[in-house]
Amino acid sequence: MEGDVKTQPASVPCVKGNDMKNDNKPRYDWADVTEEFMTSASELQMGELLHDTGFGLFEAMSAIEMMDPKMDAGMMCNQIQRKVLTFDLALESGAFKIKDLSIPELIGIMDTSLACLATWLEGHSLAQTVFTNLYLHNPYVVEDRCLKAFSILMLKLVDHIRDKVNRAGVFEEEDFQSMTYGFKMAADVTDVRATGMMKEVEDDLNRILKMTRSKVGEERDEQTEQEHERTNALFSRVKFIRLFFTTLLSFSKEKCEGIPQAQKLIGQLLELLPTIRDTICMGIQPDNKQVGKNDYPTIMGFEPLVNQRLLPPTFPRYTVIRSRDDALIHIEGLLYRLQIVTTVPELTTFHIIMLTLLPLNKRVFGVHTMVDFLKDTIRNFIAPPVLSQKSALYNNSQAKQYVDAWFVQVVRPFTSLVQITGHNRARQRDKWAHILEDLSALQEEADKVDACLHQILTKLEPNRQHIACLGNWVLYHTLQAMINYLLAGFELELYANYEYHYVYWYLYEMLYSWLINTLHRADNFLLENETMADSQQKGRSNKKNKKRKRIKTLNKEITLAQAGQQMFGGYYKAVMGFRMDGKMHQPEFQFDNEEVRYSHRFQPFTSVSTPPYIHYAQYKDMSDMKRYEPDATAVNLYGASCKCFHQAKVLLESFQNPSDEVQAMIKVAKVNFVVMKILMGGHKQDSTDPPIFDFTIHPVYPTIKMV
Helix, strand or coil: CCCCCECCCCCCCCCCCCHHHHCCCCCCECCCCHHHHHHHHCCCCCCCCCCECCECHHHHHHCCCCCCCCCCHHHHHHHCCCCCCCHHHHHHHCCCCCCCCCHHHHHHHHHHHHHHHHHHHCCCCCCCCHHHEHHHCCHHHCCCHHHHHHHHHHHHHHHHHHHHHHHHCCCCCCCCCCCCCCCCCCCCCCHHHHHHHHHHHHHHHHHHHHHHCCCCCCCCCHHHHHHHHHHHHHHHHHHHHHHHHHHHHHCCCHHHCCHHHHHHHHHHHHHHHHHHHHCHHHCCCCCCCCCCCCCCCCCCCECCCCCHHHCCCCCCCCCCCCCHHHHHHHHHHHHHHHHHHCCHHHCCCHHHHCCCEECCCCEECCCEEHHHHHHHHHHHHHCCHHHCCCCCCCCCHHHHHHHHHHHHHHHHHHHHHHHHCCCCHHHHHHHHHHHHHHHHHHHHHHHHHHHHHHHHHHHHCCCCCCCCHHHHHHHHHHHHHHHHHHHHHHHCCCCCHHHHHHHHHHHHHHHHHHHHHHHHHHHHHHHHHHHHHHHHHCCCCCHHHCCCCCCCCCHHHHHHHHHHHHHHHHHHHHHHHHHHCCCCCCCCCCCCCHHHHHHHHCHHHHHCCCCCCCCHHHHHHHCCHHHHCCCCCHHHHHHHHHHHHHHHHHHHHCCCCCCHHHHHHHHHHHHHHHHHHHHHCCCCCCCCCCCEEECCCCCCCCEEECC
16 A cells, blocks of 8 residues: 555655764664555455556465464474574573484484485475484484484585586475575585594494304393494494485485495495484484474474475475385385496497486486587487498588587487476476477477488488488487377376277377387388498408398387387277267367367377477268268277287287386286287176276286176
């Protein structure tokens, strides 16, 4: 309400006489507008909002009422009965110890710290998780050697994780909180010194273990046995946190030189986890006392609300720290994922791994430049003459200029493809949709470069061509992005059952058909390139140059694509059969229709020129069963679906040493084959109960069940 508060301009303080010397602050003449405000507000009806040019709905929804416990997170501390202790206050009052801690106390502190770490990694803030541990606020004051070393290494570990996640840039604000809230992360202690401190504590505990270990024929008293078990439990935790930090450091070594060490350390970490899990009960546990709704019981050295006033003035957010058992499950899963990461350098092409970038020098595996790596990938995929040393086009200056300029444009979108895989599935789906615009533009440029290179090549080597080489490679990744976008919808359970028919049709008739043709074209180019290379070597006397029969390198990928197409073909024909049989009904919405839903599901594809977007009218025309099969019946469609699932099973069973995913697809194909076979025989013919699509075995390919 402008004009209600009367002030003097800040540049012209309201002062009198010599007050200028003593008081240069502006004086405000405040006016009480409460009564006027309440009178004006009383004229508003229930549900009405007052709109102003400077304060609309967005500002109203974003506004935080300061000092309101329901709105201001900092006021949460005022809602509890006990006093919130900081590190200094807790130390002065004797609420926690900094020396002479018992082994159960140390075990409890370490386990709770790991639980806070796991909760932070799930997306909560450091202030409400890791830094509820008061010992981390000032670890240098701690006199206990074990706890001091652990606290310092914990800070180093958090800082290292935060740095790596920030460098990767594959998270959103809701996924990961990197803000440190001004806490010092023990930057004055080197990584070597931090691990050395933990190793010293580890050695001391190991000596105690040797002293308390039972000898052959010796009987130990109960107290010695208990001391040995507790010491071993503490030793396992000290060693675990040291090895965990060392593992993460090994990933930072240049040129992936630390990968072998990381593989060894992860194996040791996984061996320590059972001991830690079995001895959780040895640590001190939270007291079973009554706490407020915004508080939770904890152990010595932890204060849930100590950093509450550091949070920005937002709606109060209650963070539930994971249990110690759940935290170990989370960390175990993380270790298995890191174990998979260590195998990445063994792979050699972008198509297999999408590649790994070390952000320190922007080189793949710390060795190859991104452009060189992509060139090798394209050679293995389609062998374009411009990248073949045996082609006259390879050393042509004009051709080299075209190619180098094009690869400059390639790096950014293909680096984005790598980063997309680091996000969660919901984020991935959004980013697959956005990357299609960049890939479409890149494909147009690739087609232009291919045309120029083909024109140059026909003059140098009339028998060779360069049509759709680079463009075919980009098209392959465009199709993969489109397929991933649609498949993510199944994993995220976005599609209703009555939408399956056009989603399955688009995958079966369009995307997988284009993908298979693209792979066949690339494979033919590889064969042509090898034939050309063999013909150039023909006639040489060296026996080592005898022509060898070539195995098509894309055969496995082609077979997998064909199996995927057959699976979706089976689903599409099954769904159409269910619709003809009256088992799947199309709902009638007052403000919605199938065309709107269709357009919404495939809207990102409108930005792609190749393959062309299929509009709804085209889809209805192309998918009209009676146009191609006048006698199409539900039984005939069940039979066609049965054949598709059988063909998918045959294709998948041709793989030697199939992966877990392929085995899951085989199992689904077998089940669906049997179900379709039974339906062909008239099973449930009179029933109108809808089928159940069960995604238990595979997140994308469901088993069909009839109830």
